Amino acid sequence: MNYYGGKELAAAFRTVRKNTIQVAQDIPEDKYDFKPSPESRTVAQTLAHIATGTNFAQYLHGERVDNLAKLNFPEMMQKAAADEAKLRTKSEILAALQANGEKFAAFLESLPESVLQESVAMPPGAEPATKTRFEMLLSPKEHEMHHRAQLMTIQRIVGVVPHLTRQRQEMMARATAGNGQQHR
Secondary structure (H helix, E strand, O other), X not given: OOOOOHHHHHHHHHHHHXXXXXXXXXXXXXXXXXXXXXXXXXXXXXXXXXXXOHHHHHHHHHOOOOXXXXXXXXXXXXXXXXXXXXXXXXXXXXXXXXXXXXXXXHHHHHOOHHHHOOEEEOOOOOOOOEEEHHHHHHHHHHHHHHHHHXXXXXXXXXXXXXXXXXXXXXXXXXXXXHHHHHOO
């Protein structure tokens, strides 16, 4: 019996996506063209990358591809770039984050333990040589969290306090106020 399956993957992903959407909402649209260095993506490009980032995993595991050597990665990368480029405005990006996030979470929920246990062969020379679908399906959440951390740093640069920081500050203020009232 596995204690962490499709339902739990979906719940964890929904939490991550909810926080990403909040970050996207909190960054003013006039800052969506900001990039921290010439080689970096803009805020909009990073959010579009996140919004479309689950497409590969959903295809790979929905089609039950069992060997990554069977995939045409250059073609898939071109398609991913084209999908990202379609998202230009803050409203388009927010809509895609919401819709694609829920689509992927529902997909995760639908996966039985037997599918999550299946092995997928990695490209030649990769270590390990195989991974389970479960292990691979943790990656989209980890990938999103990586890029969200970048966005939270950018929030600080453009003068926005990240929502998770604001929540922690509010919680600490309430706790401090509560302690002061108890000692009177």
